[in-house]
Amino acid sequence: MHLERLYIDRVRNLTEQRLTLGPGANFVVGGNGSGKTTILEAISLLSTGRSFRTSTARPLIQHTQPACTVQGRLVGEAVQKELGVRRHRSGEVELRVNGISVASLVELASALPTVLIDTSASDLIVGQPELRRRYLDSTMFHVEQRFLACWRRYHKALRQRNAGLRRGMISGYSAWCAEVAGSGEVLSALREPVAQQLSQRFARTATTLSPSLSGVDLSFRPGWSRPDTLEQVLRVGLDTDRSQGYTRAGPHRADLRMVVNGRAASEVLSRGQLKLAVVALKAAQAEVMVDMGVSPPVFLVDDLGSELDGPHAAAVCGLLAQTGSQVVLTAVAEQELQQYWRGGDQCLFHVEQGCVSPARG
Numbered sequence: 001m002h003l004e005r006l007y008i009d010r011v012r013n014l015t016e017q018r019l020t021l022g023p024g025a026n027f028v029v030g031g032n033g034s035g036k037t038t039i040l041e042a043i044s045l046l047s048t049g050r051s052f053r054t055s056t057a058r059p060l061i062q063h064t065q066p067a068c069t070v071q072g073r074l075v076g077e078a079v080q081k082e083l084g085v086r087r088h089r090s091g092e093v094e095l096r097v098n099g100i101s102v103a104s105l106v107e108l109a110s111a112l113p114t115v116l117i118d119t120s121a122s123d124l125i126v127g128q129p130e131l132r133r134r135y136l137d138s139t140m141f142h143v144e145q146r147f148l149a150c151w152r153r154y155h156k157a158l159r160q161r162n163a164g165l166r167r168g169m170i171s172g173y174s175a176w177c178a179e180v181a182g183s184g185e186v187l188s189a190l191r192e193p194v195a196q197q198l199s200q201r202f203a204r205t206a207t208t209l210s211p212s213l214s215g216v217d218l219s220f221r222p223g224w225s226r227p228d229t230l231e232q233v234l235r236v237g238l239d240t241d242r243s244q245g246y247t248r249a250g251p252h253r254a255d256l257r258m259v260v261n262g263r264a265a266s267e268v269l270s271r272g273q274l275k276l277a278v279v280a281l282k283a284a285q286a287e288v289m290v291d292m293g294v295s296p297p298v299f300l301v302d303d304l305g306s307e308l309d310g311p312h313a314a315a316v317c318g319l320l321a322q323t324g325s326q327v328v329l330t331a332v333a334e335q336e337l338q339q340y341w342r343g344g345d346q347c348l349f350h351v352e353q354g355c356v357s358p359a360r361g
């Protein structure tokens, strides 16, 4: 499946813009402030219901307009799917699949998986563990059918236990504790093998992108110290949890720890190396999805050249081409992309003051 038709209306400076994307590489070029990132943001909105640049819809909606709309047609060998998202200034969200309203984002997210590599990509390594949990969980969402129900069950139990702890309603190891421990172990047992698969592919891909990353290693941290069970940890930590009013250990504290030759990657890698490592993480995610029979995600690459020298930018393009994914890349100058991307299907779009025009098919 790939995203073929895209309609973007009243998203920042884009009004009634129609694009026909190719199944391979799509280059979006234009000057600063022309609307390149907004095109990626619109695709991301169609996939996740939200923007990667803002947590609320308001900054995304064109000034003075009440709502913004993105529609897309996905085409596969024998199937076609129409997706639509409209976000209102009031906060209301309308989601449609094949013209029918749907209540949950799950259907959109599973129909159009996207992977973003933008200028803040290195946050995935240097930022909070939550970002790495989200990376792991978004992979889980696509490859493990039991994941979503399991994740919801654990977080419901966790909310209840935390509320009980805050209100002083938990005096001993209660049913809430047992539910957190039980569902937490199940969630963690689902995460671990996927984390291992990501880790193996990540190490291989990172080395291919740059020999300087050859000592890199990604390891799964479940969110409590093993070999203890979560039940043991919750029992031992109960008094402290009660005095602090929240559950300190469990899968909600899970992490993926990245080291390079034994040292924390966040402390030793340069900006360019961090970006390459993030590309390797995202490519590993795509590989795991394909291995598990899920169609590969669409890669959204904003400002490809930033922080990368020519040979490394070319290596990233080579890797993306190999994944077989549809890729949408932005750059200020056309030559930048064409000198790095070799062969394959290519489409080029120029953006000027919010107007998108195809340069050639």
Ligand SMILES: Nc1ncnc2c1ncn2[C@@H]1O[C@H](COP(=O)(O)OP(=O)(O)OP(=O)(O)O)[C@@H](O)[C@H]1O
Pocket (backbone or CB within 6 Å): 011, 012, 013, 030, 031, 032, 033, 034, 035, 036, 037, 038, 039, 058, 059, 060, 061, 062, 063, 332
């Ligand atoms: N809510 C909004 N309504 C109207 N225009 C907006 C809104 N938010 C941002 N803009 C404008 O939309 C334009 C699109 O910005 P975008 O970030 O997509 O540009 P870009 O082509 O990626 O630029 P750069 O090369 O600097 O990254 C900018 O000119 C910005 O000022």
Ligand SMILES: [Mg+2]
Pocket (backbone or CB within 6 Å): 036, 037, 038, 302
């Ligand atoms: Mg931009």
